Amino acid sequence: MSGTFVGMPSFPTAARGALADETLRGNLRYATHTIRDKRAKAVAELDDWALLREAGKQIKDHTLRNLDRYLLQLEEAVTAAGGVVHWAADADEANRIVADLVKATGESEVVKVKSMATQEIGLNEALAAEGISAYETDLAELIVQLGDDRPSHILVPAIHRNRGEIRTIFASEMGKWGRAAPDGLSDAPGELAEAARLHLREKFLRAKVGISGANFMVAETGTLAVFESEGNGRMCLTLPETLISVVGIEKVVPTWRDLEVFLQTLPRSSTAERMNPYTTMWTGTTDGDGPSAFHLVLLDNGRTATLADETGRQALRCIRCSACLNVCPVYERAGGHAYGSVYPGPIGAILSPQLRGTGSEIDASLPYASSLCGACYEVCPVAIDIPEVLVHLRDRVAHQGGRGHFLERAAIKAAGWVFEHPGVLAAGERAATATRKLHPSRVPGAGAWTNSRDLPPMPPESFRDWWRRNRSQGAAPAGGRKDDGS
Amino acid sequence: MSPASPSRDRILARVRAAVDGAPEAPGPARTYRDTHTPEDGRVDLLAENLADYRALVHRSDEAGLPALVARLLAEHGSGSVAVPPGLPEPWLAGTDVTRVPDAPGTTAAELDAVDSVVTGCAVAIAETGTIVLDAGPDQGRRRITLVPDHHICVVRAPEQVVGGVPQAMPRLDPTRPLTWISGPSATSDIELDRVEGVHGPRTLEVILVEG
Numbered sequence: 001m002s003g004t005f006v007g008m009p010s011f012p013t014a015a016r017g018a019l020a021d022e023t024l025r026g027n028l029r030y031a032t033h034t035i036r037d038k039r040a041k042a043v044a045e046l047d048d049w050a051l052l053r054e055a056g057k058q059i060k061d062h063t064l065r066n067l068d069r070y071l072l073q074l075e076e077a078v079t080a081a082g083g084v085v086h087w088a089a090d091a092d093e094a095n096r097i098v099a100d101l102v103k104a105t106g107e108s109e110v111v112k113v114k115s116m117a118t119q120e121i122g123l124n125e126a127l128a129a130e131g132i133s134a135y136e137t138d139l140a141e142l143i144v145q146l147g148d149d150r151p152s153h154i155l156v157p158a159i160h161r162n163r164g165e166i167r168t169i170f171a172s173e174m175g176k177w178g179r180a181a182p183d184g185l186s187d188a189p190g191e192l193a194e195a196a197r198l199h200l201r202e203k204f205l206r207a208k209v210g211i212s213g214a215n216f217m218v219a220e221t222g223t224l225a226v227f228e229s230e231g232n233g234r235m236c237l238t239l240p241e242t243l244i245s246v247v248g249i250e251k252v253v254p255t256w257r258d259l260e261v262f263l264q265t266l267p268r269s270s271t272a273e274r275m276n277p278y279t280t281m282w283t284g285t286t287d288g289d290g291p292s293a294f295h296l297v298l299l300d301n302g303r304t305a306t307l308a309d310e311t312g313r314q315a316l317r318c319i320r321c322s323a324c325l326n327v328c329p330v331y332e333r334a335g336g337h338a339y340g341s342v343y344p345g346p347i348g349a350i351l352s353p354q355l356r357g358t359g360s361e362i363d364a365s366l367p368y369a370s371s372l373c374g375a376c377y378e379v380c381p382v383a384i385d386i387p388e389v390l391v392h393l394r395d396r397v398a399h400q401g402g403r404g405h406f407l408e409r410a411a412i413k414a415a416g417w418v419f420e421h422p423g424v425l426a427a428g429e430r431a432a433t434a435t436r437k438l439h440p441s442r443v444p445g446a447g448a449w450t451n452s453r454d455l456p457p458m459p460p461e462s463f464r465d466w467w468r469r470n471r472s473q474g475a476a477p478a479g480g481r482k483d484d485g486s
Numbered sequence: 487m488s489p490a491s492p493s494r495d496r497i498l499a500r501v502r503a504a505v506d507g508a509p510e511a512p513g514p515a516r517t518y519r520d521t522h523t524p525e526d527g528r529v530d531l532l533a534e535n536l537a538d539y540r541a542l543v544h545r546s547d548e549a550g551l552p553a554l555v556a557r558l559l560a561e562h563g564s565g566s567v568a569v570p571p572g573l574p575e576p577w578l579a580g581t582d583v584t585r586v587p588d589a590p591g592t593t594a595a596e597l598d599a600v601d602s603v604v605t606g607c608a609v610a611i612a613e614t615g616t617i618v619l620d621a622g623p624d625q626g627r628r629r630i631t632l633v634p635d636h637h638i639c640v641v642r643a644p645e646q647v648v649g650g651v652p653q654a655m656p657r658l659d660p661t662r663p664l665t666w667i668s669g670p671s672a673t674s675d676i677e678l679d680r681v682e683g684v685h686g687p688r689t690l691e692v693i694l695v696e697g
Contacts, residue, residue, distance in 0.1 A: 047519075048518040068501045239594050
C-alpha cells in the first residue's frame, strides 16, 4: 500500500497524540454524531432495509466465490465497448501502468476524482516522481492536498479539519497551485465551496487526462459507476480525452440489476442521503460524448491474499460507505490518522492488516484497535462481521509471536497450572484477601494494558471459603448474604 | 484487446486458489421491495424529495410549458441556453435567448460561457428524488448538463416517474452514458454538513409536465 504510511508507529502510540488534541476530538465528535443521526433516519425510511442488506451481502459473496469468472466477463465487456483492460498485481505495477498511459498522451497534469484505490497505491506520489502533477478535485481531498496532510476518513478525508482551519488552508495555499482564494474569504461553508469551484474550474476546463476509481463495475455490461456529490466526478469522467480508472478487483458485481441494491444502500449509509447528488455510469467509450480513450486498471494489491482467508474475506464485501467509522467509539476519539492507512476505522482495522499482512508494528496492532462493541457490524450495509474478523486477526497476530504475546502465553500457562491444583488456588486466594489493604490500584509493569485499567477490588473472603462456611452442611442459612463483603 | 500481461494470469490463478474448495455462494434472494410508494403518490413524492434536496420544482401542463421555460430563463437572467439536438421545438418557443446547439465540436470552455441548459430525461425516481439522463436526443451530450450553472429538466408525469430504484433499472440501457441527478451539486465535506453548490449546476429546476 501507500508509501505515505511506511514506518507508522503502533495504533496506541499514534492515537496518543490525537487523544490529547482537543480541537481534533471536538471536530470528530461533532461530525460523526451529525452523520450518525441522519443516517439512522435515512435508513428508517426503507422498511425492507434488512432485506437489502442481506441481498447486498449475497451479491458480494456470490461474486467473490466466482471472482475469476466475473473478472473475465468484465474484461470482455469493457473491451467490446471500446475500453482497454490492464491487470496490476501490486501498487508498483499499477502506478507504472498509469504513469506510462499518462506519458503516452504527452500530458504532464491530470485531474483526479476521489478514489480509495489510488490513495492506497500512492498514485499521486508515483506520478509526481515521473514529473506528472495530479490535482485532487474532491473538496475534502483538495483540503488534504493543499494542507500537505493525510486523509483521515474514507468519505470525508478532511473530517479532522473544521471550517476555520479549512479557510486558513485555502487562503494561504490555493495561490501556489493555481487560482488563489478570493480576498476576505470567510469560514462559511458556502463561501469555501465557492472558492473551490473557482480554483478547480480552470483545471477542469483544460484537463486532457482524468483519473478515477469506481464504486462498482458490472460484469455483464462492462459498466462502471462513480457515486459523488459535487460534480467534480462528472467533470473528470466526461471532459478529458483520456480516462484511466484504477479499481480493486473486488468491486465487480455480476449484473446491471445488482446495482439496484447498492444504489439504495450506499448513499443512505454513506452521506445519509436518499441519493447522492450525482452518479455517473459509463460503458467503455461513446462516440462524441466523453473521453475517446478509456483504460481500466484492475488492481489486486493484497486482495487475493485476503480472499484466501475464510473468515477474513468478508472484508472484501466493503462498499466503502464509512458508516462503521461514524459509529465507532474508538475512531471518534483516536481519529483516522492513528490507523496508519488510507482505510481507517473499524473496516481499516480488518482491511489494512489483510491487504498488507501483519508484519509491521502498525498492522499487528490494528486488530486490537477496537472495543469489540459491535456497532460497526450493526450499521454495515453488507453485513461484514467486523468484530469476528478482528478476533480472528488477533489470533493470527498472537500466533506470530512478539514480546507481549510471550508474556500473555506465560500468564495463561501459569493460570492453567494453578487451576489444576485446587490447594494452590485456595492458598493463593487466602493470601490475596488477607493482603487486600496493601494492593495498589493498578498492576505495575505490564505496559499499556495495565496502565489503562484498575485492579478490581478484592473481597474480604473468597467465594469458595464463603460457600464452605455457609452452605457446607446442606443447610442454607437465612440471611446468608449478610457478610458477603459487598 | 487487452495488453498481454503476466499479472493477468497470476491474479486469476491466485483468485482460483483462494476460493478453491469454498462452498458455492448463491446469488441474491431479491425479497426486497421494488417500490415503497403507491402508484398515485409518486409524482407528489418526487416533487417533495426533489425540493428536499434544494431542486426548484414546477408543475405545468403541455400548453403552459413554453411560457414557464421562458419565465425561468428570464428569472435566472440567462442570455444563452444549450440545446440538445432532439429537444421538442415548443419547449423553447416562448423565449428568444441565444440557442447554443449541442455539437460534437463544442468545447468545455465555450460551454462555460453558456448560462443555462434545457433537457428532458430518461426516467425519474420518486423515492430518491432522482432524475436520470441517458444522453438521449432530448438530453444531449453529458457535458451540456454539467458546465452551465443552471439546468432546467422537463419530466413527463406520470409516464416517466417510477416509485423505487428497482423500477428504474429495466427502463435504462447501461450501454448508454448515464447521469443520475438528485438535486443540485452539493458537498458534505465541511463538517459533514450538506452545502449546495460546488462544480455541477448550482441551480436545478425540474418541471413536472402532466397531462
